[in-house]
Amino acid sequence: MDRRAFVKRSCLGGVALLLDHWGTSPAYSQDLIPPAPPIHVNEPAGTAVSSLRMPGLYPGRVVEISDERSIVANRVSQSIVRQMIEQGMRELTGEKDPRLAWSKFIQPQDTVGIKINPSGAPACCSSPEIVREIVAGVQSVGVPARNIFVYDRYAYEMDIGSYQALVPMGVRVTGVQEHKLDVSGYDPNVFCEANFFGEWETRSYMASIVSSGVTKIINVPTMKDHSAAGVTGCLKNLGYGTFNNVERSHRRPFSFTDPLIGIMCSVEPLRSKAVLHIMDGTRIVWHGGPLTQNPDFIFPAGLIMVGTDPVAMDTIELEKIEAKRRNEGVPSVWSRDPKSLTNDGGAFYQDASKNLFYRQPHHIAAAGKLGLGISDRKQIEHHVIHVA
Numbered sequence: 001m002d003r004r005a006f007v008k009r010s011c012l013g014g015v016a017l018l019l020d021h022w023g024t025s026p027a028y029s030q031d032l033i034p035p036a037p038p039i040h041v042n043e044p045a046g047t048a049v050s051s052l053r054m055p056g057l058y059p060g061r062v063v064e065i066s067d068e069r070s071i072v073a074n075r076v077s078q079s080i081v082r083q084m085i086e087q088g089m090r091e092l093t094g095e096k097d098p099r100l101a102w103s104k105f106i107q108p109q110d111t112v113g114i115k116i117n118p119s120g121a122p123a124c125c126s127s128p129e130i131v132r133e134i135v136a137g138v139q140s141v142g143v144p145a146r147n148i149f150v151y152d153r154y155a156y157e158m159d160i161g162s163y164q165a166l167v168p169m170g171v172r173v174t175g176v177q178e179h180k181l182d183v184s185g186y187d188p189n190v191f192c193e194a195n196f197f198g199e200w201e202t203r204s205y206m207a208s209i210v211s212s213g214v215t216k217i218i219n220v221p222t223m224k225d226h227s228a229a230g231v232t233g234c235l236k237n238l239g240y241g242t243f244n245n246v247e248r249s250h251r252r253p254f255s256f257t258d259p260l261i262g263i264m265c266s267v268e269p270l271r272s273k274a275v276l277h278i279m280d281g282t283r284i285v286w287h288g289g290p291l292t293q294n295p296d297f298i299f300p301a302g303l304i305m306v307g308t309d310p311v312a313m314d315t316i317e318l319e320k321i322e323a324k325r326r327n328e329g330v331p332s333v334w335s336r337d338p339k340s341l342t343n344d345g346g347a348f349y350q351d352a353s354k355n356l357f358y359r360q361p362h363h364i365a366a367a368g369k370l371g372l373g374i375s376d377r378k379q380i381e382h383h384v385i386h387v388a
Contacts, residue, residue, distance in 0.1 A: 032336050032358055036256045039194040043268050044211075050272035052216075054265065055373035056308025057104060060380050062316050063091045066303040067387035071282045074300065076129040081304065084387070085133045085278065088306035091383055099140045105275045105308075106216055108142030113214035113273075114150045117222045117237045117280075121161035123293045124283045126220045128166035130304070134218055134278060135168050145170030151209055153177060153241055176207045177244065186244050187211040192264055197251045204243040210270055217274040219310070223281040223301070223317050224289030225325075227348065228255040230333040230361025232290050233317045234277045234310030235372070239264030250357055253341050258360040262367030265310065271372070277313055279305040286324040287352040294349055299324070311373025312380045314364045319377070328352060333359045 051057075065084040070077055089101035106112060114134055116126035131150060138148055148171045152158055155175020164173045176185040186205035193203045210217070221237035228250040229236050239261040240246045249256045265271060281303040288297045301320075307313045322332060330352040331340055342354045368375035 037194050042191050047268040052275040053272035058308045060374040062312050063088045063306045063383045065385045068302045070302045071300040076127045078129045081129050082133050084304045092306050102137045103141045110215045111147045112138050113217045115219045118157040118161040119290045125161050196256050199248045204245045219277040224285035226289050227356045229257040230359040231318050233314040255357045255360050258363035259366045261363045262370045266370045288349050309373040311368045311375050315375050333361050
């Protein structure tokens with residue numbers, strides 16, 4: 001019998017979280033979006049709160065390293081991303097020795113989960129080259145390969161990305177579930193509960209590898225737009241990549257990714273275990289995310305971002321995707337024009353003026369109001385390093 005104690009807390013919906021946000025985005029209209037229902041969280045009582053928990057050691061600090069040599073002819077350079085990650089870790093922590101920088105977050109006794117984003121493979125997913133360098137960094141502080149897990153929710157998506165064959169020997173590659181109805185890899189005692197659209201199953205359970213498996217998590221999201229959330233970055237990769245049954249949070253044309261993404265990221269022990277975020281921007285998807293295979297909507301940006309504050313990092317990501325969409329002459333992810341909506345998935349993947357949902361990019365600011373980080377652009381320290 002599981003004798004752990006659990007506590008249930010209730011979280012307010014997105015409207016209550018963001019009452020002062022409506023006026024900040026002129027393209028946004030509150031009237032179109034129904035209010036989110038209360039979301040109840042069941043989490044372990046008395047969880048030891050880590051000093052590294054989000055927003056981590058460096059709230060508001062985002063280090064961006066760009067090097068056009070990092071991706072050439074759609075191939076990522078192992079040697080260049082090694083230099084970029086080492087430079088990013090040094091800049092983030094102030095340490096001259098990369099090993100000491102890694103030791104700020106990882107100890108030899110840790111069991112480390114590397115949370116990748118395989119959605120969109122093979123066109124745009126967490127680059128194996130970046131994953132290998134993260135494994136090397138973790139091993140540099142004394143963690144053996146057998147205590148490193150590269151994981152995501154869906155095993156079949158990881159198979160498409162061939163991660164089993166592309167990570168160093170001894171590192172374990174794990175999918176939480178084999179198919180969409182498989183719940184064996186989830187903890188029945190840790191969940192978020194809400195009824196969004198009258199669905200039968202109203203709970204989303206935390207993956208057991210997070211609740212009781214690994215001791216630290218390094219988050220490796222990609223930079224993509226998202227048809228429901230606006231963008232998918234650090235927050236969505238963690239929240240929707242840790243809990244099951246999340247597709248129920250959006251039903252065309254509405255989405256409750258705000259506030260669910262932030263609330264999921266606030267649940268312990270996920271919040272305490274996610275200590276570092278390394279965002280893969282070697283490729284950026286500016287439309288059709290997260291699954292597009294259309295090369296017209298993917299461009300080789302050649303950058304990596306490093307930080308401990310997922311809100312600040314996603315704020316910068318949103319800024320970049322908005323700028324790219326603006327340059328391409330297509331609607332903002334904040335747009336609430338009903339004429340842009342389509343039920344034709346084929347049209348969405350071919351036409352950047354179309355979308356499937358009223359997007360919810362304000363899930364980032366909502367997560368900030370939950371204490372997960374800083375979304376105010378004026379308070380974000382954005383260190384940009386351009387390598388010639």
